[in-house]
Amino acid sequence: xxxxxxxxxxxxxxxxxxxxxxxxxxxxxxxxxxxxxxxxxxxxxxxxxxxxxxxxxxxxxxxxxxxxxxxxxxxxxxxxxxxxxxxxxxxxxxxxxxxxxxxxxxxxxxxxxxxxxxxxxxxxxxxxxxxxxxxxxxxxxxxxxxxxxxxxxxxxxxxxxxxxxxxxxxxxxxxxxxxxxxxxxxxxxxxxxxxxxxxxxxxxxxxxxxxxxxxxxxxxxxxxxxxxxxxxxxxxxxxxxxxxxxxxxxxxxxxxxxxxxxxxxxxxxxxxxxxxxxxxxxxxxxxxxxxxxxxxx
Amino acid sequence: xxxxxxxxxxxxxxxxxxxxxxxxxxxxxxxxxxxxxxxxxxxxxxxxxxxxxxxxxxxxxxxxxxxxxxxxxxxxxxxxxxxxxxxxxxxxxxxxxxxxxxxxxxxxxxxxxxxxxxxxxxxxxxxxxxxxxxxxxxxxxxxxxxxxxxxxxxxxxxxxxxxxxxxxxxxxxxxxxxxxxxxxxxxxxxxxxxxxxxxxxxxxxxxxxxxxxxxxxxxxxxxxxxxxxxxxxxxxxxxxxxxxxxxxxxxxxxxxxxxxxxxxxxxxxxxxxxxxxxxxxxxxxxxxxxxxxxxxxxxxxxxxxxxxxxxxxxxxxxxxxxxxxxxxxxxxxxxxxxxxxxxxxxxxxxxxxxxxxxxxxxxxxxxxxxxxxxxxxxxxxxxxxxxxxxxxxxxxxxxxxxxxxxxxxxxxxxxxxxxxxxxxxxxxxxxxxxxxxxxxxxxxxxxxxxxxxxxxxxxxxxxxxxxxxxxxxxxxxxxxxxxxxxxxxxxxxxxxxxxxxxxxxxxxxxxxxxx
Numbered sequence: 001x002x003x004x005x006x007x008x009x010x011x012x013x014x015x016x017x018x019x020x021x022x023x024x025x026x027x028x029x030x031x032x033x034x035x036x037x038x039x040x041x042x043x044x045x046x047x048x049x050x051x052x053x054x055x056x057x058x059x060x061x062x063x064x065x066x067x068x069x070x071x072x073x074x075x076x077x078x079x080x081x082x083x084x085x086x087x088x089x090x091x092x093x094x095x096x097x098x099x100x101x102x103x104x105x106x107x108x109x110x111x112x113x114x115x116x117x118x119x120x121x122x123x124x125x126x127x128x129x130x131x132x133x134x135x136x137x138x139x140x141x142x143x144x145x146x147x148x149x150x151x152x153x154x155x156x157x158x159x160x161x162x163x164x165x166x167x168x169x170x171x172x173x174x175x176x177x178x179x180x181x182x183x184x185x186x187x188x189x190x191x192x193x194x195x196x197x198x199x200x201x202x203x204x205x206x207x208x209x210x211x212x213x214x215x216x217x218x219x220x221x222x223x224x225x226x227x228x229x230x231x232x233x234x235x236x237x238x239x240x241x242x243x244x245x246x247x248x249x250x251x252x253x254x255x256x257x258x259x260x261x262x263x264x265x266x267x268x269x270x271x272x273x274x275x276x277x278x279x280x281x282x283x284x285x286x287x288x289x290x291x292x293x294x295x296x297x
Numbered sequence: 298x299x300x301x302x303x304x305x306x307x308x309x310x311x312x313x314x315x316x317x318x319x320x321x322x323x324x325x326x327x328x329x330x331x332x333x334x335x336x337x338x339x340x341x342x343x344x345x346x347x348x349x350x351x352x353x354x355x356x357x358x359x360x361x362x363x364x365x366x367x368x369x370x371x372x373x374x375x376x377x378x379x380x381x382x383x384x385x386x387x388x389x390x391x392x393x394x395x396x397x398x399x400x401x402x403x404x405x406x407x408x409x410x411x412x413x414x415x416x417x418x419x420x421x422x423x424x425x426x427x428x429x430x431x432x433x434x435x436x437x438x439x440x441x442x443x444x445x446x447x448x449x450x451x452x453x454x455x456x457x458x459x460x461x462x463x464x465x466x467x468x469x470x471x472x473x474x475x476x477x478x479x480x481x482x483x484x485x486x487x488x489x490x491x492x493x494x495x496x497x498x499x500x501x502x503x504x505x506x507x508x509x510x511x512x513x514x515x516x517x518x519x520x521x522x523x524x525x526x527x528x529x530x531x532x533x534x535x536x537x538x539x540x541x542x543x544x545x546x547x548x549x550x551x552x553x554x555x556x557x558x559x560x561x562x563x564x565x566x567x568x569x570x571x572x573x574x575x576x577x578x579x580x581x582x583x584x585x586x587x588x589x590x591x592x593x594x595x596x597x598x599x600x601x602x603x604x605x606x607x608x609x610x611x612x613x614x615x616x617x618x619x620x621x622x623x624x625x626x627x628x629x630x631x632x633x634x635x636x637x638x639x640x641x642x643x644x645x646x647x648x649x650x651x652x653x654x655x656x657x658x659x660x661x662x663x664x665x666x667x668x669x670x671x672x673x674x675x676x677x678x679x680x681x682x683x684x685x686x687x688x689x690x691x692x693x694x695x696x697x698x699x700x701x702x703x704x705x706x707x708x709x710x711x712x713x714x715x716x717x718x719x720x721x722x723x724x725x726x727x728x729x730x731x732x733x734x735x736x737x738x739x740x741x742x743x744x745x746x747x748x749x750x751x752x753x754x755x756x757x758x759x760x761x762x763x764x765x766x767x768x769x770x771x772x773x774x775x776x777x778x779x780x781x782x783x784x785x786x787x788x789x790x791x792x793x794x795x796x797x798x799x800x801x802x803x804x805x806x807x808x809x810x811x812x
Contacts, residue, residue: 018712020777024741037426057777245381287760 001064004028004269004286005149005189005235007227013036013066014046019053022062025224026231029063034079035070035094037104038220043075048083048226065125067092071100080104084111092151096126097133100145106148120146125191129153130160134175137182147188151220152179156191167203169210180215192219201229209232235287236280244280244291247273302679302812304803311419313441313793319802320583322702322734326798329585329655332456335499337524339487346472346508346526353502353527354384356712361392363461366405366498368491369399370466370627370708371483377504379406380529383466384641385412386415389530394418394439396460396602398490399451399695403537411436418456422446423693426733432743432791435807437475441690443683443805446490447652447659447699448797453527455492457799463498465491465523466532470505471513474523476636478628479515479638481507481531484496486628488517488606491648495522506532515638517645539630546580546609547585550712550741555584557762558668558710558739559592565753566761569663574620576668577606578629581710583610587667593619602802604660605696611637615643618746621647626651633749640729656795661696661703669735671709678732680709681725683794687720688784690792694729697796701734706753713740718781719774726784728803729794738767745770754794785809 009027011018013034022030032053038046050066066088068079071096080091084107091108093100101124102137124146128134134157141147154172158165165171172193172217172297183190192211195204208230219230236244247264251274254262262269298308300319310313316571339345347353352461365385366377379669383406385393393416400419405427410416412431417438422445424432432441444452452458468481476495478488483506495501495518502525546552562568572590576582587610589806593600603611604624609632615623616636622648627632652661672692673681680701684801685691701707711720720740736753738745745767747756757764764775785808792805 021741025549026553064374225547225552 004283005063007218007230008065008151008191008220008292009224009227010037010067010194010220010222011048014038015165016049018042023057023059024061024079027062027221027224027226028218029065029090031060031065031067033067033090033219034075034083035067043069047075048149051082051086054083054088063090064088065090065092067094067127069104070095084108085115085116087115090123090148092125092127094153095130095133096128096140096155097130097136098139098143098180099276101140101147103125104143105146122146123148125149125151125189126172127151127153128179129156134178138186141182141186141188145268149189149191150179150183150198151191152176152193153197153217153282167197167207170205173214175282176214176216183201184215190216192216194220194222196222198223198226199244204229205233217269219295231285235289236284239281241284241289244277244284246276248281254281299376300802302677302731302802304436304728305806306801307726307790310440310790310793310804312637317760317800319595319731319796319800321554322731322796324798325379325800329455332453332497332629334497337500341568344382345474345523346528350380350384350527350529352505352524354388356525357462357502358502359385359388359390359393359462361390364394364396364420364459366460366463366494368488369397369401369423369495370485370488370490371404371533372399372485373401374483374534375401375403376531376533377464377467381464381504382407382410382415386410386413391415394772396420396421396451396458397492398446399423399693400425400428404428408436409694413713414438415582417467420444420449421693421786422449423695424690425692429690432642432804433808435789437791439805440790443746443792444694444795445652445694445797446696447654447661448650448694448795448799449649450493450651450653451655451797452795452799454653455655455799458500460494461500463494463501465501465518467503467505468508468532469509469513470503470523470526471509471511472526473513474503474526475516476503476505476518477513477515478511478517479634481505483507483535483538484533484634486537486634487625487645489626489646489651489728490648492518493649494552500524502527503533504529513618534640534679539628544580545583551581552584553741554712554739555588557579557741557744558585558708559588560762561708561737561739561744561757562589562666562706563592564756566756567706568596568598570598572598572600573602573663573665575603575664575666575704577670578606578608579670582668582670583608586610586614590614590619594780595690597624602644602663604651604664605700607633607637607643609633612643624651633714651795652696652703654699654702654811657812659699659703659790660701662705664700666706666708667700667704669694669701669707669709669730671711671720671738673720673722673766674709674711674721674735674738675725675732676771678735678738678767679725679728680730680732683729683792684727686726686781686784688786688805695796697732697735701730702797707734707736709735709738711738711740713742713774714778715768716776719771719778721771721774723771727805729793731796731802738770740770741776742773743770767796776779
């Protein structure tokens, strides 16, 4: 079963203490950051530190994602070359457009061959944070079979658009819609931009609910204390799970009786309803809220 | 000679005397005797207020070799110990034993008195700062005696620790010696640690900066125990006495530990009507209280009491109806002081009532849950809160051993690694609290249950908590940090660690280098 990416937690790549504890903070994925969190004078030391952390520390409970520097800087290609050799799960590519993804894909092909890793085993998440990247997001994802998701970078995107970034986030409504729709079409994860006020849990909950409501599948976090709130929004509620299970039961019943469709509580159950229920149950199983095949429901 | 924990301790320690080795938390119980007190009675019209500290010292006639005592309610804002010691040193008194319930960095001038031979003995429950380093370096002539809060009260009441003169810092005192801690510039709230000193010393002198007409109210320590009263300019710095706010930690790792600890409490079945709880003032401890509060609210449970040093956070829980009462031996912040002063359900307890094992029942015996810290834990669950990983004294039991022994569920919360060092060892450098009193260790990476608590282990197995053996937890840390080299110590004993019953649970030896 594929791992969930409800939360992707940014951790600075130059902080040994944080790298040591990154895996235990409860996030589904950790993003060890070599880009914005690291100053120019520390780029090389952070790269070495992250490499050694991946080699040494047990990150088996989480997806390890490394955000490399932009490929058009001197650091980007070096980051890919050094980090990919210790086999992180995924690379997060900033300012992503088709060319960047193709370039990384090629670099990874070469490194995987040299290191004897299975081809295509290192995945890519595209960080969409430019107007061009956003408009081209379909092709960005299609640029590599490695791409498993898109992360929307709201701060840089609004800067590129020359508009103000607000707490309410109306200005990224279109971007969220676009990313969510394309990701759903191509069956990859759509990860929302972080909520930057780390002390406003109510705001975080609203912002996360907004993203979920538009179809995004997860959210990045910039502080470990944000994880619980985000997870609570993305987890199906007990009522949602119960209803989904009843829908699936009703459908099975109908199938046994040879009926094409059925109803529950007086409402018609058709394919979209069944699909949604199946998604909810699948998520419930993945989160351990209910047990899977053969187990008691 | 060995303790029951296998610690090698001499039969006789110079400057301490004959050693009674620790034989188990409840090996020394039964018929006990309190000592008789020698006092000087007064007649009507005798005046107790003296013009100055100098006059008081003249009257008290302090000689070489005497034991004088202080309480630590003014914590790192205390001026009284330093002022008294300065005058005594000027008078040429030598060879004093200072029995201070705790010693803080503000008491740094004590180091000079130790070096000059004015002070040759220390009896205390907790030392931090320069005095701790001086003791670790072997500067004190006799080994320091380190007790527990309950153990100190026991030692005084039994006569084992005889106090010639008790200097009682009094935030408020009246002209006939009634004292309270809730009014005055140096208000500190409860005076729980000062009670045994006042009642059992040959002479007790109240030193105050807030002298009020007779009678003072409320009265915490009353006139029948006070020989003299002296007014000075200031007994302490309020900034060092209380911290304005006590905050819950924001450290994500500490929050994970707190959350896990609370899940352990829940799984233990102790979240129930009438439950009782104690935790310290540290960020992680308060985070446990915050998590527990959520569960108590969710389950609609009302606890009987919370105890110990009291913080504003516990006061909030009292005011929200989550506990029926608080037992307060010392107040940690202004909010606690105000509540203690104004709310009758926020009750006083003396150190003896809190933790003395040789009474007809201490409050710790009624305690369900205690949250404790540790600088080191070993695979036998013994805990060290006395020395750091370098072997240098940096704390002491305080109420650690008392509450661990009395409570139904003693939880140690700690990071698995601190400053690149693993916290779980084969053997702790110093045993403060015996493993038999510790039920479970909660870290960010795993939880270890004392094998003696098979019942608790069974309950925790029903949860998703990451259970491990303590050995597995130790290996997990060592995989990241490596195994640190043992601390090199000399043979010289610099401190004797007394368990709450007065037996010797361990000794601290001089470390080769103190950085």
